[in-house]
Amino acid sequence: MRRLLAAAMSLLALLPASGHAAEAVLLHAAGSLRDPLTEVARAFEAAEGAAVTTTFGPSGLLRDAIAGGTKAEVFASANMEHPRALAQAKRSGPVVLFARNQLCALVRPGLAVTTATLLDRMLDPQIKLGTATPKADPSGDYAWEAFGKAEAVRAGSFAALAGKALPLTGGAASPKPPTGRSVYGSLVERGEADLFLTYCTNARAAAREVEGAGVVDLPEALAVGADYGLTVMNGSSEAAYRLALFILSPEGRAILSRHGFRTSGAP
Numbered sequence: 001m002r003r004l005l006a007a008a009m010s011l012l013a014l015l016p017a018s019g020h021a022a023e024a025v026l027l028h029a030a031g032s033l034r035d036p037l038t039e040v041a042r043a044f045e046a047a048e049g050a051a052v053t054t055t056f057g058p059s060g061l062l063r064d065a066i067a068g069g070t071k072a073e074v075f076a077s078a079n080m081e082h083p084r085a086l087a088q089a090k091r092s093g094p095v096v097l098f099a100r101n102q103l104c105a106l107v108r109p110g111l112a113v114t115t116a117t118l119l120d121r122m123l124d125p126q127i128k129l130g131t132a133t134p135k136a137d138p139s140g141d142y143a144w145e146a147f148g149k150a151e152a153v154r155a156g157s158f159a160a161l162a163g164k165a166l167p168l169t170g171g172a173a174s175p176k177p178p179t180g181r182s183v184y185g186s187l188v189e190r191g192e193a194d195l196f197l198t199y200c201t202n203a204r205a206a207a208r209e210v211e212g213a214g215v216v217d218l219p220e221a222l223a224v225g226a227d228y229g230l231t232v233m234n235g236s237s238e239a240a241y242r243l244a245l246f247i248l249s250p251e252g253r254a255i256l257s258r259h260g261f262r263t264s265g266a267p
Contacts, residue, residue: 073240109212130193137170
């Protein structure tokens with residue numbers, strides 16, 4: 001990873017010193033990165049004098065849009081597969097692991113559940129189990145990965161969980177959250193889900209919005225981690241490369257850490 005970062009910096013040194021880009025850098029990023037990367041973008045603008053236009057959404061849908069011709073420069077995904085697909089298609093440069101997250105369960109107010117009883121609650125036919133939409137949103141893929149792990153703990157769990165899961169977010173037609181609200185918090189508050197499997201960072205933010213809501217870690221046997229990948233699209237501006245390096249810098253990583261992401265394994 002250090003060699004990759006060194007190579008990127010060497011490439012940056014060879015770019016023409018053309019001053020700051022006249023147009024804003026186009027940053028496309030996973031919805032779970034909205035808060036930290038909005039803060040990173042503002043810090044970058046203050047430090048570099050180059051504007052950043054942000055687009056946040058489900059990583060799979062963003063990848064499809066970029067592959068379909070939507071102009072983007074820096075792509076930060078909630079998995080490694082989507083940016084790697086663009087790199088393999090010769091649409092972008094190398095993919096760098098820059099942050100990590102974990103899957104947690106957001107719990108509605110009044111529902112008693114612990115890490116030890118979480119699988120029982122998830123399997124309970126009376127419990128509404130919310131997830132993101134697989135393939136469109138990596139969070140949904142990670143939820144299905146947890147279902148696969150549950151099968152190894154208790155036979156029949158995968159079919160039961162996959163059959164009852166409600167893909168309430170992350171799809172092309174999924175409802176948007178109220179302005180300034182967490183979509184997960186609003187869904188749990190409205191009773192559309194009793195448990196919602198999402199990133200720990202999302203779950204904690206939602207729990208702060210909904211009085212009485214809780215966050216439960218998945219048991220070790222079901223635990224699923226999320227690796228976040230960063231890539232720069234071919235033909236991007238010098239400022240776009242500088243933004244990518246800023247995200248990887250100590251300042252960028254400190255912002256991600258403050259928002260609950262782990263960055264110790266990133267370059």
